[in-house]
Structures are given as C-alpha cells and as structure tokens.
Amino acid sequence: MFMTQKIGVVIVAAGSGSRFGDPIPKQYHMLGDKSILAHCIECFARHTAPEFIQVVYNPAHQHWYQDCTKSFDDVLPLPAPVAGGDTRQQSVLNGLRALAHQEPDIVLIHDAARPGISDDVIERVIAALATHSGAIPTLPVADTIKQTDSRGVISRTIPRESLQRAQTPQGFAFKTILNAHQKFEGQEFTDDAALLEATGLDVVCVAGTTNNDKITHKNDFGRAQSWADMTNKEETHMPQEEYRSGTGFDVHRFAPGDHCVLCGIKVPHSARLDGHSDADVGLHTLTDAILGAIGEGDIGQHFPPTDMQWKGAPSDIFLKHAADLVRKRGGRIVNVDVTLICEQPKIGPHTPAMRQKVAEILEIDVDRVNVKATTTEQLGFTGRKEGIAAQAAASIALPRQ
Structure with missing residues (x-):
C-alpha cells in the first residue's frame, strides 16, 4: 500500500447497464465468487484505506448494493454510497464532493464495469502522478481506423501509431480534478482526462491491460468470466x-x-x-x-x-x-x-x-x-x-x- 500520500478512489457504479440487456445492472452480476463491483472494491482496498473508497450508485439499486457489499461490513467498512447524476460526469463530481472532506492528495476514478483492474496498472497510474497532473491506462489501437462521411464512404485513413484506447482508473491530483469538474459542470466530456486536457494540463498514458476492458454487452461477460476463472486458479x-x-x-x-x-x-x-x-x-x-x-x-x-x-x-x-x-x-x-x-x-x-x-x-x-x-x-x-x-x-x- 502507498502510505506517503492519501489516495482517494471514486468507483462509478450508477449506470443502469441498458446495453447489457439484463434486468440486473451489470455491476451487480456475479463474476466467480463475487460481484463485478466487489472485484473493483477489493482491488482498490489494497492501495488505500476503506474510508477513502467512495462508491457512486443509483439509489434504486439499494438492495443489490447491500447484497454486493455486506461481506465487507466487518473487514472493509465503506462510507455510505452517494447518488449518481444524470450523466457519468455528474456522477463523478458527486463522488469527488463526497470524498473532499477526507482531503486526499490524489484520486483514482474507476468505472465499476471494469472488474479486471489489477494492482500493477493501479501502481503505474499512481507512480506517474509524481510527475504529471493526470495519468490514465491505455492500450494501443491494433486495427486500422477509417474516418467516414455521412454516407458511410471512407474519407481518410487515420494513422494508428499515435492512437490509444483509454481505460480506467484515471488518476489525478485531487484538487486539480475537482476544480476541473466544478469548472465544467453541466458540459459534456467523454472521460475525466478530457477535462484536464481542456484546461491545458498534461495527462500521461501508462500501460493498461486487456483484462481491464469494459463490460458493455452480454458477450463481454464471457471474457471477464475467463479472467475471473484464471485469477481464482492462480490464487x-x-x-x-x-x-x-x-x-x-x-x-x-x-x-x-x-x-x-x-x-x-x-x-x-x-x-x-x-x-x-x-x-x-x-x-x-x-x-x-x-x-x-x-x-x-x-x-x-x-x-x-x-x-x-x-x-x-x-x-x-x-x-x-x-x-x-x-x-x-x-x-x-x-x-x-x-x-x-x-x-x-x-x-x-x-x-x-x-x-x-x-x-x-x-x-x-x-x-x-x-x-x-x-x-x-x-x-x-x-x-x-x-x-x-x-x-x-x-x-x-x-x-x-
């Protein structure tokens, strides 16, 4: 665990998972012996104290959330979850504001739909924050990228050598990202790093992992299950x-x-x-x-x-x-x-x-x-x-x- 600085964590779990195509939101589905959200919580708990882990959820999911976290009550007492907003950006801001009283030095913002997050990725993000305002895990784009017009006709091929696929957790100096979210409240950005880019601050990329790809559709769940089975076998x-x-x-x-x-x-x-x-x-x-x-x-x-x-x-x-x-x-x-x-x-x-x-x-x-x-x-x-x-x-x- 990194003890020289206070590390806050915001786990965004407020989505309905409509594209997943199941009545139960994907973050509460079981992956091995625990839920997708629980996998995320456990991994981040190895890097910070429980009181610094702030989950953002949908209050309509209260019963699923309680089932998901009840095993943590004695060994990993978490602060009460906070309600998300109409957008992911608003949900993150709600989480940051709830965490502010803990006065963390840095914060890691993570999507609950990425249960394959690993210690080494988290450590790379944290290490990069020693010299940068923000850091995010990424993967290189392997496929050829085509830009098309409104008719679907290719207008150009985009060189992929400089392209990266963004993942989470995205790490930032806490006050910097909180101020950026408050400054751009109500505007829409695709991820948290984009807010720092808009303010002119640098965000560095570190190596991500394929296990950390987001679960969006039902067919993504099989890949995640394979990861969970392998992890259990390793342990x-x-x-x-x-x-x-x-x-x-x-x-x-x-x-x-x-x-x-x-x-x-x-x-x-x-x-x-x-x-x-x-x-x-x-x-x-x-x-x-x-x-x-x-x-x-x-x-x-x-x-x-x-x-x-x-x-x-x-x-x-x-x-x-x-x-x-x-x-x-x-x-x-x-x-x-x-x-x-x-x-x-x-x-x-x-x-x-x-x-x-x-x-x-x-x-x-x-x-x-x-x-x-x-x-x-x-x-x-x-x-x-x-x-x-x-x-x-x-x-x-x-x-x-």
Missing part, C-alpha cells in the same frame, strides 16, 4: 505450480507482394513472406516456443504444410491451438518474448499493435508480451533483405504432477 494453485520455458526459431523468404503479416499485424512492405499459411514468422516461432515449453513437438507436427486446409490460413489459428493445449493441462502462459530479425520493413512503429494482437490471441495481459526487432548489420540472408527470421521464448506455469 488457489500458485504454490503447486512448476515453471517451464521453450524457445522457437523460424525463417521465411520474401516473395512478390505489398505487405508482410508479422505477429498478426499487416505491415506495409515491397514484398510479402512466402509460406504455406500466411507466413507470419513471428507467430510461427512463438507457437513453437509454447509447444516446446509443454513438450508438444513443433508447429509442423500439428499443422503439416502438406495439408491443404492450412494453405493461406491465418497464423493466429496455430498460436491459439498452442495456448489451448496449455489451458487443457491446467496451465497458464506467464510471459512471451519475440524477436524479429530483418533489415526491412521497419518493425518499431508496429510493435505496440503487435504486442496487443499477441495478447488478445493468447488471452493474457499485454504487459506479459514483448515484441522487439534487430538487424544482422547487413550480414547473411536477412542483411541482404532476402527474408525475415524470428526467435521467441515462452514461460509456462503448469500444475505440479
């Missing part, structure tokens, strides 16, 4: 695990084309990679590393190049298969590291999207994925720009036999 079985590592190496030559697929991302280039599938050298070598860690041979044994059903196939199929084999054995992927070896194309601008894509395929946090690149100083076939090589390492935790 229950960690002492009985053994760790294994595996490595992979792969090479593909260039062929005529206009892009390469690398770690699941289309990278513009004057050539493509030649292979039976989409020739994604990054995912191929990572698949081999994971298979190696669990003693399951190599990619060619599971997906023979002589089998025509894999001709032109996307390589995420192979990587998902390797990850599924780990899960079937009750294991988990601890971390993976991929190195792409080439003179061209330039890999650096695409590594954030590559990390995000690999994390999504493996269903792990993006901070457990590393993708980097190097050259061979113009030596060998990669130095002659004849192709790309890749090597990878994977760490796996399996139940001890």
